[in-house]
Amino acid sequence: GAVVSQHPSWVICKSGTSVKIECRSLDFQATTMFWYRQFPKQSLMLMATSNEGSKATYEQGVEKDKFLINHASLTLSTLTVTSAHPEDSSFYICSARVPFFLTDTQYFGPGTRLTVL
Amino acid sequence: QQQVKQSPQSLIVQKGGISIINCAYENTAFDYFPWYQQFPGKGPALLIAIRPDVSEKKEGRFTISFNKSAKQFSLHIMDSQPGDSATYFCAASIQIKAAGNKLTFGGGTRVLVKP
DSSP: OOOEEEOOOOEEEOOOOOOOEEHHHSOOOSSSSEEEOTTTOOOOOEEEEEEEEEEEOOOOOOOOOTTTEEEEEEEEEOOOESSSSGGGGGEEEEEEEEEEEEEEEEEEEEOOEEEEE | OOOOEEESSEEEEEESSSSEEEEEEEOTTTTTTEEEETTTSSSOOOEEEEEEHHHHHHTEEEEEETTTTTTTTEEEEOOGGGGGOOEEEEEEOOSSGGGGGGGEOOEEEEEEOOO
C-alpha cells in the first residue's frame, strides 16, 4: 500500500508556543490529505481536508486560526497548532487520498503525539 | 449525529476463535466501506474494504459481510491470533468528489485475543 509519514512522531511543548506537524506521501502524489485528531480510547475526528494549492476545508467546530493547514506541494501537508494549550494535547493523524479505479482509499500516517505542558 | 454505529465496544476472544464486529450506517449514499486496524500509538492501517455491489469479500483470515437492505456490514476475523489484538474501526464514505471523499468512522472495537 501507499506510505504516508509524519514528523515528528511525538512533541512536547510549552503552553503558548506553536507546533508544526508534517505529513508526507512517500511514494505517490496526494492532491488531497486529511487531518484527524484522536483522544485516548476514542475514534478519529476529522479536523480538516487539505487540498494542494488551495485553502483547507475545516470541519464544523474546528478553529481555522488555531489549526493552520498548508498543502504547498503534492507530497507535503503541514498542520501548525498555534498558541497551544494543554487541551490541545492529543494524537494527530494525517491521511492521504489515493485514487484507484472506481475507489478512493485513504492511507494513514503513523500519527504525532502532542503534549502541551 | 453518529452516522456509523459500531458494536461491540470491546471483545475478548480465545486464540483460534472468531472475532465478529458489526457496523450499521444511516446514510444510503455511502458506497465504500473500509475497515482499519490500529495498534496503540500507531496510525490506522487499511485492512479490507468493500463496495455495496458485493455481499462478501475475503482476504486471508479477514472477511467483510455486507447487507445493503439492512444497512449493516461486519468484519469477521477467523482463527484469531494474539497479534490481532488491536482496535478496529469501520468506516464509510461517498465516492464522489463533491462529497469530499471523507471517511465517517465508527466508534471502534478493542479486540483482545487471549493465548
